[in-house]
Amino acid sequence: MCEILQIAFQLAVQGKDIREQVLAIRILEKRVDDLKADIFKKIQDIPIANFWQGKFYGDFLESLTSFRDLIEDADDALYLLTVSFR
Numbered sequence: 001m002c003e004i005l006q007i008a009f010q011l012a013v014q015g016k017d018i019r020e021q022v023l024a025i026r027i028l029e030k031r032v033d034d035l036k037a038d039i040f041k042k043i044q045d046i047p048i049a050n051f052w053q054g055k056f057y058g059d060f061l062e063s064l065t066s067f068r069d070l071i072e073d074a075d076d077a078l079y080l081l082t083v084s085f086r
Contacts, residue, residue, distance in 0.1 A: 001028045005075055005078070008075065009078060012078055015085075018078065022075055029068055039061060040061060
């Protein structure tokens with residue numbers, strides 16, 4: 001996703017269309033969501049020994065989506081800028 005965002009930025013600076021990159025980031029975002037759901041299902045079957053182990057698993061799942069959200073927000077902002085400069 002980061003590499004696609006970088007390509008989108010380079011294309012935007014050149015005044016080119018970035019819709020293809022925006023779509024690719026959306027597709028990858030969905031894959032991250034699916035991965036998170038799959039991991040969440042598997043984690044539910046693991047016995048959690050204590051609070052800290054549970055917190056570690058929760059923080060890990062949250063980190064997957066928080067990074068994805070940052071890239072998505074940057075992509076959205078970049079797309080809005082390119083549309084507004086046309």
